[in-house]
Amino acid sequence: MPKVSIPEDNSRKIASKSHNSYVLEGIDSHQSTQVAPSGLLQPFSEELEEQLFSQFKLVKEQLKSYLGEPFYADAGFILYEGDLTKFLDRLYHSNLKIGLTITSPPYNIGKEYEQPMSVNEYIDWCASWMNQIHKVTEPNGAFWLNIGYLEVPDKGLCIPIPYLLWDKSPFYLLQEVVWKYGAGVSTKYRLSPRNEKWLFYVKNSQEYTFNLDDIRDPNVKYPNQKKNGKYRCNPLGKNPSDVWDFPKVTTGKKRSSKERTDHPAQFPLGVVERVVKVSSNATDVVLDPFAGSCSTGIASVGLGRIFLGFEIRRDYCEIAVERFKRFMKQKQEFFEQKELF
Incomplete structure (x- = not known):
């Protein structure tokens, strides 16, 4: 990525080469997140396509029997409009089990999509649906929960929600993953927050799906380093660790992420x-x-x-469906472009 030079202004400390390495070395030009990473656009084998078609048809029919007609269902993507607790209760009485749940609930901080609750009400509400998720999860399944911070009156301003929720379900907490990013809220009387947490839960602490080789990081500083004549690092790369550096979905002139939708918390x-x-x-x-x-x-x-999704707001359902349709179109165009070469 080409470096962009910054003019030096000796009248300001932060604009001086002797104090700011970005002024000295230049900065990487901004690159917003893409509409979709290339890893999501790759074509499947004929065998997998057939398996997906059959599985999608089976899952859709099972869900219709217990949850009713979906808001939208096509090509492996099934979305229901309504409250999660109602749908999770109905799902529990079906034969369908969930391999993985990934979600980010409201943080109880006054956003447009949430109802205000006391901290205790919020904890009880989260505990309720977390327990419901546990009931519908496969024996070797996992649950990844993305949460940030909230205020506990008279106790603290930025309390990490993991402190409040980590033990509020039968899931086994395997570890906390820190997601760090560059853009974020600027503050004056405390440090600017630049991370959120993912809680990585499993249903069975002794047996669970964990495909480490699929996410190894090939960017290894010393790939040929040896110990006792053997290479030290896995040939596919290193374990990416429990601190992940991914850019946020940003807004703003010339900095808006290409994947940005009208949803306020993406x-x-x-x-x-x-x-x-x-x-x-x-x-x-x-x-x-x-x-x-x-x-x-x-x-x-x-x-x-x-995919099975529940969303209580119709306008967000509509945003999601349009986004999915654009993604499928992009995937088809990506495949056709590869075919040309």
Whole structure:
């Protein structure tokens, strides 16, 4: 990526080469997140296509029997409009089990899409649906929960929600993953927040899906380093660790992410792509009970899984469906372009 030079202004400390390495070395030109990572656009084998078609048809029919008609269903993508607790209760009485759940609920911080609750009410509400998710999860399934911070009156301003929720379901908490990013809220009387957390839960602590080779990072500083005559690093790359650096879905003139929709709280496809790869297998059912703009849905379908989403707001359902249709069109164009070469 080409470096962009910054003019030096010696009257300001932060604009001086002696104090600011970005002025000295230049900065990487901004690159917004793409409409979809190329890993989600790859064609499937004929065998997998057939398996996906059969699985999608089976799942859709099962869901219609217990949940009713979906808001939208096509090509492995199934979206219901309504409250998650109602749908999760009905799902529990079906034979369908979920291989992986990925979601980011409201943080109880006054956003347009949430009802205000006391902290205790919020914890009880989250505990309720987390327990419901546990009931519909396969024995070797996983649950990835993305959460940020909230205020606990008279106790703290930026309390990490994981402190409040980590033990509020029968799931086994395997670890916390820190998602760090560059853009974020600027603050004056505290440090500017630049991370959120993912809680990685599994149903069975001794047996669960974990496809490490599918997410290994090939960017290794010393790929040929040896110990006792043997290479130290896996030939596919290193474990990406529990700190993930992915850019947020940004807004603003000349900086808006290409994947940006009108949904106000959209997490990037790059993050959820990694989660889908590591914690599920092809044709598994992946659930997002707070579907929003359906980043989970697009990543799941792009990786050969069946997506099931619940979203209570019709306008968000409409945003998600249009986004999915654009994604499928892009995937087809990507395939046709590859065919030319």
